[in-house]
Amino acid sequence: MKPVIQRALEQLNDPGPIKVMQSVSGGDINEAFYVRTSHHEYFIKANTNVPSHFFTVEALGLERIDQTNTINVPKVYHYNEPDEGETGVLIMEWIEEDRQAHSAEKFGQNLAKMHLHPAEQFGLDQPTFIGRLTQDNSWSESWLDYYRENRLQPQLQLAIESSTLPHKRRDKLERLISRLDRWIPHHPSPSLLHGDLWAGNYMIGQKGIPYLIDPSIVYGDHAFELAFTELFGGFPSTFYAAYQEMMPLPFEYEDMKPLYQLYYLLVHLNMFGESYGPPVDRILTRYTGG
Known part of the structure; x- marks a missing residue:
């Protein structure tokens, strides 16, 4: 090398x-x-x-x-x-890391400022990647349509092709996708999102300055981004408090959050296998029943 x-x-x-x-x-x-x-x-x-x-x-x-x-x-x-x-x-x-006590608060404030940069539609002018998987970002006027057709449906199809969907799981996922309009909004404000924001994709540089790394950008619902930050351990509470002071999450956020996390769990299921099946099944059961 x-x-x-x-x-x-x-x-x-x-x-x-x-x-x-x-x-x-x-x-x-x-x-x-x-x-x-x-x-x-x-x-x-x-x-x-x-x-x-x-x-x-x-x-x-x-x-x-x-x-x-x-x-x-x-x-x-x-x-x-x-x-x-x-x-x-x-x-x-090269960024030299230097996490400080106020860093999470500053990170929350700066991310909210980034999310306040809008677009007229949802999506992006080019495909992106999540891990090795390609994401189609064709523009859409409806966030619900975009999330269903450009995020969940492709992962469903990939799971079918790779045989990671037992019959019961597939049936529940298809039913859930058909009912998304019960929970996912059509027209939230389109925000510029990092698109793959977990704890490994940000860092704190010298003097506590936050940096984003490894983006998979898209214009989408800012609640989608925040939901993923909570999936694998979450960020410090000061991050969320500072973020919501500048850009509050919708009242329905707790009902929407598992549905937004579902996308990333399906990605992990398709990339890494059945260890991610149980959390997928729990979300599907919550919204479709036993």
């Missing part, structure tokens, strides 16, 4: 040499490295087994968030679109 990264740095006009190259946590999909040259420090992702535009989508998502001037993201220095079998590389600013 070092020669690949060296060539990418040369395209960035940093001839090196690479003085330090260490593997770091980069999620379940990519290899990730801390790299220090004579000139700079970098966070670098690399992957050979993803579509050529995989890192392009991430870079453009970071750019779109940065353009809101509401919350920090790492600077993107370089990315490529490799031919099949070649390695994709994304080179970004």
Whole structure:
């Protein structure tokens, strides 16, 4: 991998040499490295087994968030679109983490400011990825239609194709999707969402400055974003208090939350297998009965 990264740095006009190259946590999909040259420090992702535009989508998502001037993201220095079998590389600013007591509150405030950046419709002008899975973001005037047709239906179809839906689970999921209008609104205000916001996709830099990383951006219901933050352990209570001071969640949020979390659980079911089946089943039973 070092020669690949060296060539990418040369395209960035940093001839090196690479003085330090260490593997770091980069999620379940990519290899990730801390790299220090004579000139700079970098966070670098690399992957050979993803579509050529995989890192392009991430870079453009970071750019779109940065353009809101509401919350920090790492600077993107370089990315490529490799031919099949070649390695994709994304080179970004290295952020030194420094979590402080006020950081969660600041994060909640800044995320709310980002969510206040609206659009006229729901979706995005390009597909994105959730893990390795492609997300169609075709624009829609109805959030209910978008969530049903661009989020839940594709995961249902993928689960059918990969045989992760026993008959009873499939029947309940299909019934739930047909009844979504009982709980999911047609016309909330479209907010710019990170799209994959769990605890591993934000960090606190020096002086307690929050950063978003690994986005899968979309314009959607801000409650959809907050629901996912609560799925795998949640964020600090000060984050939610600060967020709601600026952008309150709807009165119906607690009824909607499991339905929004269902999407991410289906993604995990399709990517990682049956260990995510029981939480899916609990949500389906709650809304469709035994």
